[in-house]
Amino acid sequence: MKTNLLKCLPLAFSALLFGNAVQAQDKTTESNALSTWSIGVNAGVLTPVSPLGGKNDFSKWKSDLGYGLYIKKQITPYFSLRLDGVRGKLKGDNSENWKSGTANVSPVSAFETDLSYSGSLNAVVNLFNISMFNKESAVQLYASGGAGLAGYKVKTATGSAGLADYAGGKTIKELIIPVGLGAKFKLAEKVNLDLGWTVNFVDGDNLDGLYRGSNDKYNYAYGGLEFALGTGKQLAWHNPVALTYDEALQAKQTANALKSDLDAQKAENAKLRSEMNDLLKDSDGDGVADKLDKCPGTPAGVVVDGSGCPLKVPAPIEKVIITEADRKVVADAIKNLEFDLGKSTIRAKSYATLNRVAALLVEKNFSLKLAGHTDNTGSAALNMRLSKDRAESVKAYLVSQGANASRIEATGYGMNQPIATNKTAAGRQQNRRVEFTLF
Structure with a gap:
């Protein structure tokens, strides 16, 4: 051993x-x-x-x-x-002897x-x-x-x-x-x-x-x-x-920081919703936002013009066919249409082409359908609201330029109808759009 x-x-x-x-x-x-x-x-x-x-x-x-x-x-x-x-x-x-005395x-x-x-x-x-x-x-x-x-x-x-x-x-x-x-x-x-x-x-x-x-x-x-x-x-x-x-302390601090960021984002979203509601508020329901309505309090059912005032019904006019030139005016407007990031505010550079669309609607009495779309960034609910608000914002602007509000339809589809992949920045840019359809 x-x-x-x-x-x-x-x-x-x-x-x-x-x-x-x-x-x-x-x-x-x-x-x-x-x-x-x-x-x-x-x-x-x-x-x-x-x-x-x-x-x-x-x-x-x-x-x-x-x-x-x-x-x-x-x-x-x-x-x-x-x-x-x-x-x-x-x-x-x-x-020596042992301690016991032995x-x-x-x-x-x-x-x-x-x-x-x-x-x-x-x-x-x-x-x-x-x-x-x-x-x-x-x-x-x-x-x-x-x-x-x-x-x-x-x-x-x-x-x-x-x-x-x-x-x-x-x-x-x-x-x-x-x-x-x-x-x-x-x-x-x-x-x-x-x-x-x-x-x-x-x-x-x-x-x-x-x-x-x-x-x-x-x-x-x-x-x-x-x-x-x-x-x-x-x-x-x-x-x-x-x-x-x-x-554990560091994790708690990180969680508190994330909560602060989330609260700040919620406050920003609430502010954005308040601004949008204020911009699109239509007290008399005539289709013209209060900020653009020159004749507030219009009775229900009265047809109004782009400024919110009662519209004089013009004599019937001959039906005008949509030409390639008309479609080009609309295509240019779509191409140049830009909004502030995450908002429905139209940037000034888009006004020129929108003005031509408004003039076309007034001149030929066309009807117009506006369809708002977004990419998949953010929640589905937020994107649906944003797409709707952007379409309404374009409608409000066209009406302010004299277009007939009753002949313009604004609809939001959120992120449900992409035309490109959302996996790239370029694809997402294409998906953030408002489509114009003349009829």
């Missing part, structure tokens, strides 16, 4: 590298990319006892120097894998263990690193646990004799289970102060050269520095909860 574990440690390190390669494929090259690799160095105190229970083999334990390093891969802001290595010495003796009759008077190497793969979980309103923390607590392999040489002493090699001076290899706690402090963007304490449970009772029927253990209390590698801020200090909160 120990040999297999020794073979698995390089595979575990390879898994760290592979995990980083897979994750790198998912990361973008944005300026806020996060750093996930780090290395650490530390030094501290090694002691051959544990406060977590069990028997101590020697009545007096001693502290000695230990030192180590690690490489860490941060998987999420709260979880990482860390490959640790530790070296140092462990010492103790039986120069005399110390151990055959081994002292020991010294050279911890040649200690390698372990640990899972590290960050604790208390969540703040709703802070994107990054500066202090965090963490817990760790894992498994690894330790190699050590032991020397023991009997009575007053000096230390001698235990087990023929061979390096003993044993499985270890490290369990620890720590606190980390952010000193700079790429540098952290790391304080920790680890209890290492040994799968054997030979760490101190004395067999007493229970597995040995040792402590490592340390302080050190951790250095983040690569570009970007450290993922370990990153707080996705705060970022989610920020995104």
Whole structure:
């Protein structure tokens, strides 16, 4: 089992590298990319006892120097894998009685263990690193646990004799289970102060050269520095909860902005409808808008002229045939007819050709059908109103130039009768039209 574990440690390190390669494929090259690799160095105190229970083999334990390093891969802001290595010495003796007062009759008077190497793969979980309103923390607590392999040489002493090699001076290899706690402090963007304490449970009772029927253990209390590698801020200090909160606020602000735009558009549409109603208002129902009616209050049923005044019925005239020249006058008017954007207001450049149409209607007493059309931009209801209003606007203008209102029919078809595709600007321009039909 120990040999297999020794073979698995390089595979575990390879898994760290592979995990980083897979994750790198998912990361973008944005300026806020996060750093996930780090290395650490530390030094501290090694002691051959544990406060977590069990028997101590020697009545007096001693502290000695230990030192180590690690490489860490941060998987999420709260979880990482860390490959640790530790070296140092462990010492103790039986120069004192046991704390219970029992005399110390151990055959081994002292020991010294050279911890040649200690390698372990640990899972590290960050604790208390969540703040709703802070994107990054500066202090965090963490817990760790894992498994690894330790190699050590032991020397023991009997009575007053000096230390001698235990087990023929061979390096003993044993499985270890490290369990620890720590606190980390952010000193700079790429540098952290790391304080920790680890209890290492040994799968054997030979760490101190004395067999007493229970597995040995040792402590490592340390302080050190951790250095983040690569570009970007450290993922370990990153707080996705705060970022989610920020995104929610931004979404709310965007929704409020869209609502303001919608309210402004509704107000503009209401203003446009009010202007159109005011322009086309015909209080006496004679077919001439109030703004153009020179004889308001005309009784119902009375035929009026283009100015809204009662029309004197002319003597019957001979029927006039529509000629190609007449059709050309109408075609020119259609070609040159333009309105203000989104409105039914006729632009001044259209007046000349409309005047010729009005003169033609007066001269030959033609009837005229006006058909308003739009493209598919906007709602169907709005387009239907706009097409109707534009046809009525042309009728009102022709009547103002003397044409007989009763011989002009204005109808709106909205976007229901396109003559070109609405997928292009040119096609939509063709669909925005008022058709003139003489009869």
